[in-house]
Amino acid sequence: xxxxxxxxxxxxxxxxxxxxxxxxxxxxxxxxxxxxxxxxxxxxxxxxxxxxxxxxxxxxxxxxxxxxxxxxxxxxxxxxxxxxxxxxxxxxxxxxxxxxxxxxxxxxxxxxxxxxxxxxxxxxxxxxxxxxxxxxxxxxxxxxxxxxxxxxxxxxxxxxxxxxxxxxxxxxxxxxxxxxxxxxxxxxxxxxxxxxxxxxxxxxxxxxxxxxxxxxxxxxxxxxxxxxxxxxxxxxxxxxxxxxxxxxxxxxxxxxxxxxxxxxxxxxxxxxxxxxxxxxxxxxxxxxxxxxxxxxxxxxxxxxxxxxxxxxxxxxxxxxxxxxxxxxxxxxxxxxxxxxxxxxxxxxxxxxxxxxxxxxxxxxxxxxxxxxxxxxxxxxxxxxxxxxxxxxxxxxxxxxxxxxxxxxxxxxxxxxxxxxxxxxxxxxxxxxxxxxxxxxxxxxxxxxxx
Amino acid sequence: xxxxxxxxxxxxxxxxxxxxxxxxxxxxxxxxxxxxxxxxxxxxxxxxxxxxxxxxxxxxxxxxxxxxxxxxxxxxxxxxxxxxxxxxxxxxxxxxxxxxxxxxxxxxxxxxxxxxxxxxxxxxxxxxxxxxxxxxxxxxxxxxxxxxxxxxxxxxxxxxxxxxxxxxxxxxxxxxxxxxxxxxxxxxxxxxxxxxxxxxxxxxxxxxxxxxxxxxxxxxxxxxxxxxxxxxxxxxxxxxxxxxxxxxxxxxxxxxxxxxxxxxxxxxxxxxxxxxxxxxxxxxxxxxxxxxxxxxxxxxxxxxxxxxxxxxxxxxxxxxxxxxxxxxxxxxxxxxxxxxxxxxxxxxxxxxxxxxxxxxxxxxxxxxxxxxxxxxxxxxxxxxxxxxxxxxxxxxxxxxxxxxxxxxxxxxxxxxxxxxxxxxxxxxxxxxxxxxxxxxxxxxxxxxxx
Numbered sequence: 001x002x003x004x005x006x007x008x009x010x011x012x013x014x015x016x017x018x019x020x021x022x023x024x025x026x027x028x029x030x031x032x033x034x035x036x037x038x039x040x041x042x043x044x045x046x047x048x049x050x051x052x053x054x055x056x057x058x059x060x061x062x063x064x065x066x067x068x069x070x071x072x073x074x075x076x077x078x079x080x081x082x083x084x085x086x087x088x089x090x091x092x093x094x095x096x097x098x099x100x101x102x103x104x105x106x107x108x109x110x111x112x113x114x115x116x117x118x119x120x121x122x123x124x125x126x127x128x129x130x131x132x133x134x135x136x137x138x139x140x141x142x143x144x145x146x147x148x149x150x151x152x153x154x155x156x157x158x159x160x161x162x163x164x165x166x167x168x169x170x171x172x173x174x175x176x177x178x179x180x181x182x183x184x185x186x187x188x189x190x191x192x193x194x195x196x197x198x199x200x201x202x203x204x205x206x207x208x209x210x211x212x213x214x215x216x217x218x219x220x221x222x223x224x225x226x227x228x229x230x231x232x233x234x235x236x237x238x239x240x241x242x243x244x245x246x247x248x249x250x251x252x253x254x255x256x257x258x259x260x261x262x263x264x265x266x267x268x269x270x271x272x273x274x275x276x277x278x279x280x281x282x283x284x285x286x287x288x289x290x291x292x293x294x295x296x297x298x299x300x301x302x303x304x305x306x307x308x309x310x311x312x313x314x315x316x317x318x319x320x321x322x323x324x325x326x327x328x329x330x331x332x333x334x335x336x337x338x339x340x341x342x343x344x345x346x347x348x349x350x351x352x353x354x355x356x357x358x359x360x361x362x363x364x365x366x367x368x369x370x371x372x373x374x375x376x377x378x379x380x381x382x383x384x385x386x387x388x389x390x391x392x393x394x395x396x397x398x399x400x401x402x403x404x405x406x407x408x409x410x411x412x413x414x415x416x417x418x419x420x421x422x423x424x425x426x427x428x429x430x431x432x433x434x435x436x437x438x439x440x441x442x443x444x445x446x447x448x449x450x
Numbered sequence: 451x452x453x454x455x456x457x458x459x460x461x462x463x464x465x466x467x468x469x470x471x472x473x474x475x476x477x478x479x480x481x482x483x484x485x486x487x488x489x490x491x492x493x494x495x496x497x498x499x500x501x502x503x504x505x506x507x508x509x510x511x512x513x514x515x516x517x518x519x520x521x522x523x524x525x526x527x528x529x530x531x532x533x534x535x536x537x538x539x540x541x542x543x544x545x546x547x548x549x550x551x552x553x554x555x556x557x558x559x560x561x562x563x564x565x566x567x568x569x570x571x572x573x574x575x576x577x578x579x580x581x582x583x584x585x586x587x588x589x590x591x592x593x594x595x596x597x598x599x600x601x602x603x604x605x606x607x608x609x610x611x612x613x614x615x616x617x618x619x620x621x622x623x624x625x626x627x628x629x630x631x632x633x634x635x636x637x638x639x640x641x642x643x644x645x646x647x648x649x650x651x652x653x654x655x656x657x658x659x660x661x662x663x664x665x666x667x668x669x670x671x672x673x674x675x676x677x678x679x680x681x682x683x684x685x686x687x688x689x690x691x692x693x694x695x696x697x698x699x700x701x702x703x704x705x706x707x708x709x710x711x712x713x714x715x716x717x718x719x720x721x722x723x724x725x726x727x728x729x730x731x732x733x734x735x736x737x738x739x740x741x742x743x744x745x746x747x748x749x750x751x752x753x754x755x756x757x758x759x760x761x762x763x764x765x766x767x768x769x770x771x772x773x774x775x776x777x778x779x780x781x782x783x784x785x786x787x788x789x790x791x792x793x794x795x796x797x798x799x800x801x802x803x804x805x806x807x808x809x810x811x812x813x814x815x816x817x818x819x820x821x822x823x824x825x826x827x828x829x830x831x832x833x834x835x836x837x838x839x840x841x842x843x844x845x846x847x848x849x850x851x852x853x854x855x856x857x858x859x860x861x862x863x864x865x866x867x868x869x870x871x872x873x874x875x876x877x878x879x880x881x882x883x884x885x886x887x888x889x890x891x892x893x894x895x896x897x898x899x900x
Contacts, residue, residue, distance in 0.1 A: 180632075
């Protein structure tokens with residue numbers, strides 16, 4: 001008799017986790033509120049359409065044995081291409097020459113993972129909307145499309161049901177559950193740049209494009225069909241350029257012509273996209289504990305972050321990787337132990353990446369356009385070149401390694417302090433490649449040793 | 451035709467608010483999930499049995515015209531009486547000679563306020579348990595004791611329904627609602643010290659008694675019947691003296707004999723109390739916005755704090771006072787405006803007092819027993835004596851004034867910095883009354899001016 005395990009939510013994290021758990025021989029069911037969107041055009045729901053896979057994500061896919069299947073769906077981006085207000089662009093590599101993050105469409109990726117989960121034997125139950133969860137006995141009441149109710153009593157229950165998790169809502173009324181949900185002042189809207197008239201990409205296809213404008217920005221990620229998916233981030237209110245101040249097509253045109261003129265020329269569907277696509281909010285959630293009584297929160301359900309470090313999905317996949325490692329080590333007989341080890345070990349890391357994601361908005365929308373920031377990045381790249389192990393830039397630790405997020409965060413804080421000092425040199429623009437790099441590294445080592 | 455306004459929760463805040471609103475001529479209904487406990491022995495529910503009224507609370511009661519009715523129910527406490535491990539006690543005044551906080555029983559206070567609200571014409575609906583709130587149209591579905599449901603559509607809805615507010619729960623799924631709930635590592639249990647055999651108070655009746663023991667403490671507040679209500683604060687787990695390590699009567703006796711021996715001698719009902727009374731958790735909640743669509747959160751529903759500054763009720767009463775002032779100013783025609791002004795003006799202050807309450811556990815349970823802390827308090831008292839307007843200790847700003855909490859907080863931070871510096875003098879114990887007090891004040895003024 002196989003042990004039964006139920007997952008709520010068939011998104012990216014739920015699907016990958018189902019693959020892992022099937023490989024461990026468990027009887028896996030996934031309950032999902034949406035229709036089976038694999039037969040439909042688009043999953044919609046105002047979620048971000050493009051994801052950026054990085055090292056942690058790939059590592060988790062590899063262990064699940066599906067790295068090779070995913071690769072053809074991705075488009076590597078080796079750096080940021082910054083667009084200034086005059087239409088000039090320049091390129092900032094993300095890491096070393098061969099290091100990239102990989103753009104992938106959420107929709108096709110989710111289809112692929114879910115197909116794989118199903119092929120591995122996971123049972124899929126669509127159109128099951130959670131109405132109530134009894135945490136004490138893991139009894140979940142679903143409503144079905146015909147209006148009827150269905151109750152499932154789980155032996156082991158995992159909530160991979162995202163930022164607005166039903167399981168977490170049920171946890172919230174448990175004794176001593178700590179929870180925070182925080183919306184940022186910015187919202188976003190998805191837009192698009194179709195292929196050029198010649199059928200090719202309209203811009204450099206191997207970069208994440210950014211139009212940094214201080215309090216707001218536009219970004220674009222390449223798709224396999226040679227289009228780009230764009231995301232416009234604006235404050236909801238309180239600024240001249242904000243969602244509350246855009247009332248009609250003319251306002252949209254005005255904002256794009258003034259601030260994103262080169263992009264505007266490539267966006268024939270701008271007005272239609274802007275009208276049709278919802279303005280979505282951005283939430284950060286943190287909570288603890290993640291487990292109660294053989295039930296567990298994972299991925300966004302446990303820690304939803306804002307998208308500015310491109311780590312939401314990668315972090316969720318790493319959750320699955322780590323959880324699977326614990327199942328490997330402790331077996332499936334003591335889920336309480338596995339879940340307890342998981343939350344204790346993982347929580348400091350997800351706190352760190354949530355914070356980094358929050359902080360990174362300023363870097364993406366403002367700093368990247370600052371000449372001094374570029375010098376700073378060059379110095380850091382040089383340090384990394386000279387001392388490849390001793391100085392790894394924060395972005396690289398997060399994106400191109402599987403170092404614990406909390407450790408990357410702590411090292412990043414020390415580097416930041418040292419670099420703030422280095423950048424105080426008034427002649428840094430002229431002197432940056434003649435610095436005493438050994439000494440800079442030494443300062444970090446001293447600070448790290450304290 | 452009078453304007454209708456519905457309140458959820460007939461606790462201290464809801465009852466006082468109802469009095470205010472009736473005085474403004476509104477048609478007020480209060481919906482309360484509990485039975486009408488005025489006819490019962492005790493309200494129970496694991497809530498703290500004693501409250502400490504201070505300046506802000508009195509001011510709000512005065513404006514409502516019920517100060518004189520409340521006064522006979524209170525017992526003034528002019529300071530803390532600290533009990534050390536050897537049974538010695540010493541007294542720390544809270545402020546000047548005539549300044550006190552006033553112990554009052556929650557139960558009789560709530561009865562009094564509710565009687566008054568009813569006498570003023572508020573309609574009371576007991577045993578109405580909120581099942582669902584539709585924020586969009588302020589439709590509240592209640593369940594009644596007979597199992598039936600009742601739906602009320604409010605014109606104006608106010609949630610004075612405490613730390614676990616149903617209205618706030620409904621707000622939580624609204625777009626861009628920020629929310630945090632945080633439990634601290636300590637729990638509490640109510641205990642008691644009955645009157646002495648001679649019928650009198652068993653200890654000094656004009657003090658709040660504290661047995662500070664670092665990671666844990668016991669406190670006691672006097673009652674009109676000459677008993678004391680005690681509250682034991684212990685960590686739930688992770689320490690030798692913690693709730694998880696108390697398994698039976700013997701453990702209880704052991705802890706009290708070892709750490710609270712003088713109190714133990716006065717607690718004949720200790721074991722019975724300990725067994726019977728629940729171990730309760732302590733929550734801090736913060737949220738924003740407080741208002742959506744003619745509905746408002748107030749008191750603990752908007753900002754539940756831990757009890758270590760004795761300000762939870764006082765702050766809630768001050769909420770009512772401020773809200774009433776806005777109604778006075780803007781009238782009852784534009785609740786949106788009134789509620790918006792209320793939340794904007796008040797939020798920084800409730801954030802400040804929530805933080806102060808959190809920080810004050812360390813002061814109560816640890817610092818008060820430190821000889822250097824006592825010197826510090828003496829220096830601050832001297833400063834206050836010399837410069838009664840220029841230097842008001844933080845505790846006094848919070849407790850004996852109606853200065854904005856956020857301002858008190860900011861000034862307190864500056865004072866703390868200056869006092870940290872003063873206390874660095876290694877001979878401070880000998881020199882404290884020969885300091886250059888003018889200079890200390892000057893440092894605060896300089897820091898404040900920066």
